[in-house]
Amino acid sequence: MKDSPEKTDAVRPRPFLKWAGGKGQLLAELQDRLPVSFGAFHEPFLGGGALFFDLSARGRLAGGAFLSDLNPVLVETYATVRDHVEEVIAALHDHRNESDHFYATRALDPATLTPVQRTARVIFLNRTCFNGLYRENSSGRFNVPFGRYANPTICDHANLRAVSLALRPVNLSRADFMAVGEKALPADLVYFDPPYQPVSATSSFTAYHRDGFGEDRQQALHEVFATLAARGVNVLLSNSDTPFVRSLYAGFRIDSVRAKRAINSRIDRRGEVGEVIVVGGPAA
Ligand SMILES: C[S@@+](CC[C@H](N)C(=O)[O-])C[C@H]1O[C@@H](n2cnc3c(N)ncnc32)[C@H](O)[C@@H]1O
Secondary structure, eight states: OOOOGGGGGGSOOOOSSOOTTOOGGGHHHHHHTSOSSOSOEEESSOTTOHHHHHHHHTTOOTTOEEEEESOHHHHHHHHHHHHOHHHHHHHHTTOOSOHHHHHHHHHSOGGGSOHHHHHHHHHHHHHHBGGGOOOBOTTSOBOOOBOOOSSOOSOOHHHHHHHHHHHTTOEEEEOOGGGHHHHOOTTOEEEEOOSOOOSSTTOOTTTTSTTOOOHHHHHHHHHHHHHHHHTTOEEEEEEEOOHHHHHHTTTSEEEEEEEEEOOOSOGGGOEEEEEEEEEESTTO
């Protein structure tokens, strides 16, 4: 089939990176708790951006969108797909699902590459690595082994073009989540999807980024959530169902939901875990 940019309109954008904690499983639960209308949408723990892409595909972002994440690699990848999608697609054509090529690409020093080459490398590694999980070691190097998938889609042209279009009007930044406290206005919608509070001492749920996200950060997040809710901002937050999380948000509506999790350090802990969605502000 001919691959042309005109096809883009027909494709609903969806996440182009598989990310630890991706919210594809929770979308219906989140949709059920959205306000009927809202101003701008803010997603300060962007990751794979499942809720952003879903709202974009539904035409619910007329009030604008602010997306941010602390991870500079992630933010550069989004910005480059937005601004240079055809070059990224061309660069992805140089990649193949072969072990030697995977390890040679993994070994490249990102600092020696252009933003387009770095972005194609991130998408390629994400598509072909084990579990499709982005993970850096303590020195900031991508260290996931080859995934040995039979036929992974390395370059989904149609979706990348739809993603690029969806991102065009978006305000994208590398920032700590605290910045949203200054930015969000009454009647806006903020969705917080932080690295989850661990469900057990051995859980790796907090290992999304080498900076970690301990109880002090969960407390700071609660402060921002409560401040925004008091200001009339619609706030939604997902987290694991732990006594700590429940006590933090005791003053708010806390709904239990179940979500399937494929990414965990121990096979025997895979499967369903309890999660909560906390709702605050006018929509609660
Ligand atoms: C649970 S993931 C988000 C998943 C996303 N909602 C999805 O559907 O794929 C958490 C994200 O928070 C980011 N993060 C960690 N600490 C942060 C901080 N202090 N401020 C902003 N983002 C942070 C991580 O880089 C990661 O992308």
